[in-house]
Structure formats: structure tokens, C-alpha cells
Amino acid sequence: MTREFAETLHAGYTQTFAMTRVLADERSDFQHIQLFENPAFGRVLALDGIVQITERDEHTYSEMMAHPPIYEHGRVERVMIAGGGDGAVAEEVLKHPSVRTVDLVDIDRRVVELAREFLGSVHGDAFADSRLRVHFDDAARFLETRRDTYDLIIADRPDPVGAATSLFSESFYRTVAAALRGTGIAVFQSGVPFFQEDELRDVCRGMRSVWAGVATYLAVTSTYTGGLMAITRGCRVPLSGSALDAAVERCRRDPPSTRTYTPDVHRAAYALPAWMRAITDAP
């Protein structure tokens, strides 16, 4: 009989994956790590019972976390990724020749070790790239010693439960802002607003207290149930229409090899449904 993995993240709703093969099931110092194979999604990584990434849909997430802010900035050299131990976002960032260093800071060494062993299709050659440095540390603590350093900080954070709660605090946003240099950009995974309205509202409020330029854009990842996922980006400078035009144009001239992201998808990602706009713009 096939075993099953059931995720109960939202009240009254469960998604269940058949596990045709279990690759890892262990408790690290920080969390319960499960890695298994599923007929529809390929290899699946779950932390504390919540799906983080799958082979088949990871591009819908990792490309949208990386490429929009890189094209919007225009010349990203120094990048920091908070979390992201699976290497998926790092792979996307490293597609850009302008990028000189990427500091990937994940608190859990075992996530990185298991990803390197089992999730090659997710991170490609990222861990072999000499521009990538992996640090096993708390992301906030790591950033506190690196003021005025990064052009791009990507918070590949999980849901705001357990150990990750601190990554949703206003003090974390202030730490991130201080670690950016110039017109550096920070992007934050901000949940699935269909189920997590309050989360998105709180994120936008918290970020507006730190940045003048806060905007929300969308990605759609099959295994993040509830449909649209929000990504919020903070910058000293608001994202104007002409700045977005320029970003999309930069991409058109020099498109990365992607499966989801395109210049048109980039622009379209900022078109929020009416109900979500009411959440992001709530005072």
C-alpha cells in the first residue's frame, strides 16, 4: 500500500500526496525534514509537515523570487538569500552574469545536505558555482553584521509559524533594510492571501514602516494551495511605471533561460485582483 503525506496548513482543508518512495524522514536540530517522490510532483521536500518545494513546480516560485527584482534593479552584484537551502532560488540568481557573490544563509545544515544529495534538478549547478557561499546561521543575526552590503536580499522564508516567526517582524525588515546598499531591493515570500489575508496585510504594513517603495506581485505555485502567492518587495525608491517598463525592457534585451518567467509575466505579476489590492493597500 502506498504511503501518504498529508499537509494540513489551513482549517478544514488538506492536501495529500502519495509517497511512492521516501528518500529522507528525519528530525534535524531545527525541524522535521521529509523528502519523498510523488507521481505528479516528482521529488517533494517538506519541513514540519508543510511542502516547501517540488521538482515539478519549483520554477514557478524560484524564478519569480529572483528575476523580477534583478531586472528592476538593473545591476545586481551582491545577493543574500535568507533560507532557500534547497538552492532553487540561488540557481536563478546565478543565471545573471552581473552577480558576483551570493550569500545563502540557511539555519539548517541538513536541508542543504539533503538537497545536494536528492534535489539536483531543483538547484542545477548552483552549489558548484564559485560565486555561491553557504552559511549555516540565523538570517537576521547574519545580516546584522553586514550593513550597506547587498543589492538584493531574497527572503525565501516559510510560513510565519514556529522558528520562522522572527522573519516576519518589523525588526527583521529594519535589519534587512540596513543591509541593503543604495537602491538595493528586498523581496519576501508573503504567503497565499486567499488563506492568509492577515499575513499579507501585516507584511505590507510592517514593510511600509521601513521602506518608501513597497509593492506586491504574484506567483502561482501548484503546491502552495489557495492559488495566488504574494511576494512583497521593499526599496528606498518606489517602483514607478517607467521603472517597470525599463526593467521589462532590460529583460527583453537579455532574457534568461526560464520555464515560467518572461518579460510579459513580469509586468502581469503586478496586476492584483481587486480583493487583494484592498488588503495590500489597507492603512
Next chain:
Amino acid sequence: MTREFAETLHAGYTQTFAMTRVLADERSDFQHIQLFENPAFGRVLALDGIVQITERDEHTYSEMMAHPPIYEHGRVERVMIAGGGDGAVAEEVLKHPSVRTVDLVDIDRRVVELAREFLGSVHGDAFADSRLRVHFDDAARFLETRRDTYDLIIADRPDPVGAATSLFSESFYRTVAAALRGTGIAVFQSGVPFFQEDELRDVCRGMRSVWAGVATYLAVTSTYTGGLMAITRGCRVPLSGSALDAAVERCRRDPPSTRTYTPDVHRAAYALPAWMRAITDAP
């Protein structure tokens, strides 16, 4: 103990809804109809074990099936809805004062009766609108006697299994095309391509054999698992960039009351991810 409704539409993946109250569970002449309440989605209608509509996310589907083609056409007067017995799409269509008649053709009288009894928040006042006429008939048969009649035909069809298979055939597309008048538009629910690649490929191929203007746009409905849902639209005339501009401008001047649809969402819906563009454009 709370009862559960489990939908197994895709291999190795199940979504499960807690049923806090069962409103209906019966077999009509055509299908197994279930109607229940869930903490996250409100009232949920399922046919033959597959979720069709929920109170909480129906606007993400029904608004996107109705408003884009209406603004693209510019003066829709006569509308036909194939399926859609829950009345959700009809409600959206009837928001437009230019619409003079709507023929809603559902094969199953019990779906309409149960929707009228239990899904008021889904269809609003649609069934009380004198412009709406409900017919209990096979959609293809109904259309065969109405050549050159409609400005808009909306195929609110389920997945291509069981009785609905005929709604995915090339002969159905020909019947629909013949029932349109002038530059009338037909839109078709075309599945969730993450799980149903072949379906979208076949739909686009089949429609291109009938219409010169075939295009695909996107909606995201939480309970249609797999993320992006494809809607394909056929018309004698291709949708040019300037025609889309004009449609969006018409909406800006006279926006409907909606929860999802906005002029920006309309335009953005045509930005397909790279992997999906490869499917829709496959020869």
C-alpha cells in the same frame, strides 16, 4: 467526527474538505451531486466527486469567464451559457446593461434547483432577472437549432470526462461557431494545464481548426488545484494588441462591481508562463 469530501482528480494527489454540514447528497439522472459546508470555502458544490464551485472562490472563476469577452466584444446583447447551472457566470453577465437575453443551458435540472435553494451568494439575483432563460437540455443540441444568434457563448464546461467529453470535440466547436453572429466570441473552460497539458494542447488545436482568432488567458481559482486555469477564446477575428487596449479602456470607463476582475487583471491574464505558451502554440 467531521465527515470529509476527498477529490482525487489527479494521480497521486488528493484534496480533502471537511464537511461541517451536508446540504445535499443525491444522484440525479446525470450525475452524483454533493453540496456541503466547509470552514475555509463556505458552501461547496461537487459533481461526480469533483469540486465545481465554492462560495468563497467562485468570483475568481465566474468573473474571468464573463467580463473579458464582454469588454473585448464591445456590445454583447445575446449570450448563451453552456452548463453553469449554479448561476455564477450568469450573474456576472447580467451585470452588463447591454445584455438583453441570456440562455442558460444545463442538462441537469437538479443542479439548478439545488443552486437556487442553497447557493444564493453565488448567483445573486440572476435567476430573478427577466433577461435570463433557463433551458434543461444538451448544450450542443440546443445550439444546433440557433445558427447566427449569439454575441457571446460561454462554455462553463467541467473536465473532459464522462458526459462532458462531447463538449471538448471539434464538432462542438463547429456548432458553437455556427451559433455565433458577426464577431461573436466563445470562451471555454480549458482545465488546469499543470495537470492537464494534453487537454489544453488539444483544445487549442481543435479550436484553431474552427476559428482564426484563438487565444488563451488565465484565471486562478483556489479549489481548481494545480494553480493556473486556462480559458480559451475563439472568434473569427484575432485579438490584436490594439483590440485588447480598447477592451481594457472600455472597462476603465464603465467598470463592473467585481471582486477579482479589474482592467489590469484583464490585460495581465494574457501573459502566459513560458511553459504554457509552448503548449498553446504547439502545432
